[in-house]
Amino acid sequence: MSQITNPIRYPDVGSTHTMTKRAWWLVALNVALPGSVQVLAGNRRLGRFGLGATLTFIALAAVTVAAYVLWPEVVLTVFTNNVGLWAAALALAFYGVVWLMLTLDTLRLVRLVRAAPGARPVIAVLTTAVMLFVVGGAGYGAYVATTASGFLSDVFVAGPTEPPVNGRYNVLLMGGDAGADRNGLRPDSISVVSVDATTGQATTISLPRNLQDAPFSDGSALGALYPEGYGAIDGCDTDACQLNSVFTEAELKRAFLYPDATAQGRSPGIQATIEAAQGITGLTIQYFVLIDMQGFSDLIDALGGIDITVQNRVPVHTDDTFTKVLFWFEPGPQHMDGYHALWFARSRHGTSDYDRMQRQTQMQEALLAQANPANVLTKFQAVAEAGTQVVKTDVPQGMLGYFVNLASKTKTFPVTAVPLIPENGVDPENPDYAAIKVLIDAALAPATAAPSQ
Structure with missing residues (x-):
C-alpha cells in the first residue's frame, strides 16, 4: 500500500469498514500509549511531546515502585513531605492536562463521521468515559496530595528528630476529655506505646488515670x-491528686514552670504528664499524641462508623452527668457512628475505670481497622478536616516515613498489653512503682529460653 493510501494518516481514502477499524485502533492506542496516535496520524511534534510525557510518567512510576520494594522508608519519607507531595500533585496535574489534550485530539483524528453509524456513539462514549476516568483520577490524586500536605503541616511539627532509646521509640498516647463539667481538658485515658525500632513489635502500657502518688x-x-x-505529702493543687490531674495542674496553675513547652510543640500539661509517665514506667518518652475524644466523633463519622464487638452491656446516657441511662448497648457486634462510639468509650454508669480503659483501647483498634487506605482515600476531605481537629502531636513530619514503615512491621506482630490494673497486681491507690517497672521491663525484654545442652 502506498503512503497516500494509508488510512491511518490519510483517512479520507478508506471505506466505512476500514474507517471504523481505524477509529478503534486509534482509541486503543491512545489508552495504551498516549501520544502514539499523534505520531501515526496527526501532529508528530505533539505526538513526540505526548510520548515523552507518557514514557517519563511510566518510568517515574516504575522507579517509585522499585524503590518502595527496596527502600520503603525512603519513598514514604518523600510522600509524607510537603515538597514531595506538591511535586506529586504537579506531576499528576500536568499529566492529566496532557492526557486530556491528547484524547481530545484523538477524537478529532478518529473522524467519527466516517465510521459506521452504529459504532459512532459507542466510540465517542467509551473514549469520553476513559478520558474522564484518567483525567479525573489524576485531578483527584493532585487534590489528595495538596490536601495531605496541608493536613500534615497542620498536625505535625517541623522539629528535630529523636533517636531511639535502648532500641525503642516510646510515645505517650492521651485521650483528652474536655467535658462541660471540667475546668479545662483532662486526659481521660493515658498509655505509653513502646515500639521496637528495628522489628516494629509494639507494647501498650495502659496507665490508669486514678494512679496516685505518681x-x-x-x-x-x-x-x-x-x-x-x-500529692503524696501535703496534697496537690487540684481537686483530685491522681495521674490525670497532673495535666490540669501544670496547664492551669503551674504553666510558669514550663516556659519552653510551647516552643517545643507541647504545652505545660503535656510536658508534665510526659514527666509523670516517664517516672512511672522508667522509659524515655520521645513523642506524644493527644487525641480529642470529642473530635473523635467527627473522625469516626467521616470514616463511615466503626465496628465493635460489645463484650458486656454498656449504657448510653442522656447527658454529661453520666447517671441517667437512655439505652444500653447489648453484647455482640455493633456498628457505631461517632456519637455512639464516644458514649461507648466514655460510659461510666455501673462500670469501672478499668472497663473504660479496655473499651477505649477497643475503640482505638476499631478506628485503626476502619482507617484503611481505600476508605481514607474515598473520604479524604472529610477525614482530613476531622483529623486536624482530633490530633495534636510533636512527632516531626520528617519522621513520618520512618514511622509509617515501622507501623507496617508492627501489624505483623500481636500487640503486647501491660495494663496497670488490680488484675495485673497493681493497686492504683497504693501503687508499688518499683514492682510496676519490673512488670514493664519483663514485657519489653522477656526472658529467653535457656539453650539446650
Whole structure:
C-alpha cells in the first residue's frame, strides 16, 4: 500500500469498514500509549511531546515502585513531605492536562463521521468515559496530595528528630476529655506505646488515670514540688491528686514552670504528664499524641462508623452527668457512628475505670481497622478536616516515613498489653512503682529460653 493510501494518516481514502477499524485502533492506542496516535496520524511534534510525557510518567512510576520494594522508608519519607507531595500533585496535574489534550485530539483524528453509524456513539462514549476516568483520577490524586500536605503541616511539627532509646521509640498516647463539667481538658485515658525500632513489635502500657502518688522523671519541674510523688505529702493543687490531674495542674496553675513547652510543640500539661509517665514506667518518652475524644466523633463519622464487638452491656446516657441511662448497648457486634462510639468509650454508669480503659483501647483498634487506605482515600476531605481537629502531636513530619514503615512491621506482630490494673497486681491507690517497672521491663525484654545442652 502506498503512503497516500494509508488510512491511518490519510483517512479520507478508506471505506466505512476500514474507517471504523481505524477509529478503534486509534482509541486503543491512545489508552495504551498516549501520544502514539499523534505520531501515526496527526501532529508528530505533539505526538513526540505526548510520548515523552507518557514514557517519563511510566518510568517515574516504575522507579517509585522499585524503590518502595527496596527502600520503603525512603519513598514514604518523600510522600509524607510537603515538597514531595506538591511535586506529586504537579506531576499528576500536568499529566492529566496532557492526557486530556491528547484524547481530545484523538477524537478529532478518529473522524467519527466516517465510521459506521452504529459504532459512532459507542466510540465517542467509551473514549469520553476513559478520558474522564484518567483525567479525573489524576485531578483527584493532585487534590489528595495538596490536601495531605496541608493536613500534615497542620498536625505535625517541623522539629528535630529523636533517636531511639535502648532500641525503642516510646510515645505517650492521651485521650483528652474536655467535658462541660471540667475546668479545662483532662486526659481521660493515658498509655505509653513502646515500639521496637528495628522489628516494629509494639507494647501498650495502659496507665490508669486514678494512679496516685505518681513519681516524676529526674529534672521534672513539677516533680521538684512533689519529690515523694504527686500529692503524696501535703496534697496537690487540684481537686483530685491522681495521674490525670497532673495535666490540669501544670496547664492551669503551674504553666510558669514550663516556659519552653510551647516552643517545643507541647504545652505545660503535656510536658508534665510526659514527666509523670516517664517516672512511672522508667522509659524515655520521645513523642506524644493527644487525641480529642470529642473530635473523635467527627473522625469516626467521616470514616463511615466503626465496628465493635460489645463484650458486656454498656449504657448510653442522656447527658454529661453520666447517671441517667437512655439505652444500653447489648453484647455482640455493633456498628457505631461517632456519637455512639464516644458514649461507648466514655460510659461510666455501673462500670469501672478499668472497663473504660479496655473499651477505649477497643475503640482505638476499631478506628485503626476502619482507617484503611481505600476508605481514607474515598473520604479524604472529610477525614482530613476531622483529623486536624482530633490530633495534636510533636512527632516531626520528617519522621513520618520512618514511622509509617515501622507501623507496617508492627501489624505483623500481636500487640503486647501491660495494663496497670488490680488484675495485673497493681493497686492504683497504693501503687508499688518499683514492682510496676519490673512488670514493664519483663514485657519489653522477656526472658529467653535457656539453650539446650
